[in-house]
Amino acid sequence: MRLPWLPRKLQARLLLTYLVLTCVGLGGLIVWMGLRLQTAVRERAAHDLHVQALVIANALAEPFEQWQDHTNVDRPAFDALVRSYAHSVGARVTIISPALRVLMSSDKTVPAYIVQEHPEMVTAWTGRTPQDVRWDEWRQEMRLFVAALLRPEEKAFEGIVQLSIPIAPLTREIRRTWVRLLTAGGVILAVTSLVSLVLAYQVTEPIRHLTAVTEAMAGGRLDQQVTPAGPDEIARLGRTFNRMAEYVQGIIACQQAFVAHAAHELRSPLASLRLRIEMVQCHGPTNPELTQRYLYQMEHDVDHLRRLVDHLLALSSLDEGVVPSLAPLDVAPILYELADELAPLAQAAGVRLCIDVPAHLPAVLANADAIRIIVRNLLDNAIKYTMCSGLVTLQATTVDPQHSTLNAIKRDARPSTLLMQVIDTGPGVPADHLPHIFERFYRVDKARSRHQGGAGLGLALVRAITEAQGGSVSVESTVDGGSTFTVRLPLYTSV
Numbered sequence: 001m002r003l004p005w006l007p008r009k010l011q012a013r014l015l016l017t018y019l020v021l022t023c024v025g026l027g028g029l030i031v032w033m034g035l036r037l038q039t040a041v042r043e044r045a046a047h048d049l050h051v052q053a054l055v056i057a058n059a060l061a062e063p064f065e066q067w068q069d070h071t072n073v074d075r076p077a078f079d080a081l082v083r084s085y086a087h088s089v090g091a092r093v094t095i096i097s098p099a100l101r102v103l104m105s106s107d108k109t110v111p112a113y114i115v116q117e118h119p120e121m122v123t124a125w126t127g128r129t130p131q132d133v134r135w136d137e138w139r140q141e142m143r144l145f146v147a148a149l150l151r152p153e154e155k156a157f158e159g160i161v162q163l164s165i166p167i168a169p170l171t172r173e174i175r176r177t178w179v180r181l182l183t184a185g186g187v188i189l190a191v192t193s194l195v196s197l198v199l200a201y202q203v204t205e206p207i208r209h210l211t212a213v214t215e216a217m218a219g220g221r222l223d224q225q226v227t228p229a230g231p232d233e234i235a236r237l238g239r240t241f242n243r244m245a246e247y248v249q250g251i252i253a254c255q256q257a258f259v260a261h262a263a264h265e266l267r268s269p270l271a272s273l274r275l276r277i278e279m280v281q282c283h284g285p286t287n288p289e290l291t292q293r294y295l296y297q298m299e300h301d302v303d304h305l306r307r308l309v310d311h312l313l314a315l316s317s318l319d320e321g322v323v324p325s326l327a328p329l330d331v332a333p334i335l336y337e338l339a340d341e342l343a344p345l346a347q348a349a350g351v352r353l354c355i356d357v358p359a360h361l362p363a364v365l366a367n368a369d370a371i372r373i374i375v376r377n378l379l380d381n382a383i384k385y386t387m388c389s390g391l392v393t394l395q396a397t398t399v400d401p402q403h404s405t406l407n408a409i410k411r412d413a414r415p416s417t418l419l420m421q422v423i424d425t426g427p428g429v430p431a432d433h434l435p436h437i438f439e440r441f442y443r444v445d446k447a448r449s450r451h452q453g454g455a456g457l458g459l460a461l462v463r464a465i466t467e468a469q470g471g472s473v474s475v476e477s478t479v480d481g482g483s484t485f486t487v488r489l490p491l492y493t494s495v
């Protein structure tokens, strides 16, 4: 859910969240405490006044009886007594008869009249703690009223001692309490705001750092790293960012190396072509034999360039994620066709080319052109690097590791796999070069490979195309013991 009034900056949002939570929590606490204190102040005042009413009622019981009996105390004497008590407790003291007539009051503004039966009187008759806050028409103010029963011993009549005080001093005390609470709340809010500001700044600091680094990367400065800091999640984001930056740097470094290598490989045949063209232009008309030889070499250079460009294009399209379209395929006819195609090359190199492939093989999920590129490259290499009178064999078979007696197959091959092998009796590859020969532009013997028209891309392409079809390629080789290149492709299962 989007809240349009939320600030856009994360730091401001965090600050707002902290402040809203603090305000709600603190505000609720202040209101609750204020109301509790307000009630406590009122109840304490009412309780104190009621205690005083009971004391006065007790003290006035005998004089009241004597005044009512017209014995020792007359009205002025009783009046003076009531006033002195009223003065000593700082409250208005009023004596009310059971018939609710005001018999006497310390306050002269209160006339002798019939009063209503107010709540404090009702509760006074029943003996509970009575109190009431109401508008007093004689003093024109809100007052707190309490009452106590005036009950002379063994007499049938009785009365009520009503005490009242203005509510204004209590209200002032309550207001002071509220002001103190709100001031304390304000100070706490100010401190909380300051702490929240620091916290929000600290929480968002790693994000600002990450943003700055990302912007620097977007601006082309790729050698950027962040220092993973802050809360766990953000530190993890920082570490992930560093990994991603390293990955991007790696890809770009690879691409730059790829382009540099490609340019370097293209330059040599182009330079040689240019030289030969100049020679033909210069000596061609007078020396047809030399022209013929240069034209033959130029054709060789052009072939090399075409092969190189084909490999570069195929690799870059695989890098872009373009996967060859796959379909169930019997590779046997393709292998026979390739053996026929490369037979003249083998013959020219003085190498015997054998094929040991059944007439039909179970289908694999593959692409016919991709299979041609793989096998042609492997055969081409085998013929190229095998000496005169050597032997190159193209084999293909299927293996089911469950039924194989060979441990290597049991370990290596996936269930129901097609194995295509190119075995030669050539010079082999030294063990320290073996892990690298599938890398781009990697050549074991650079001079020899270049002389034979190689750029170190053939095996890299074989591996990329095989893996794009869900297969794998490996090599076993010993120096002077020949090499065996094995391509494994999963058999097609029509589930």
Ligand code: ADP
Residues within 6 Å of the ligand: 381, 382, 385, 386, 424, 426, 427, 428, 429, 437, 442, 443, 444, 445, 449, 450, 453, 454, 455, 456, 457, 458, 459, 460, 483
């Ligand atoms: P190139 O086009 O140079 O042959 P590849 O990628 O096809 O490049 O091969 C990489 C390197 O592996 C070659 O330079 C060569 O040294 C070595 N190599 C490939 N196939 C064989 C083989 N059948 N016998 C010996 N060495 C080989």
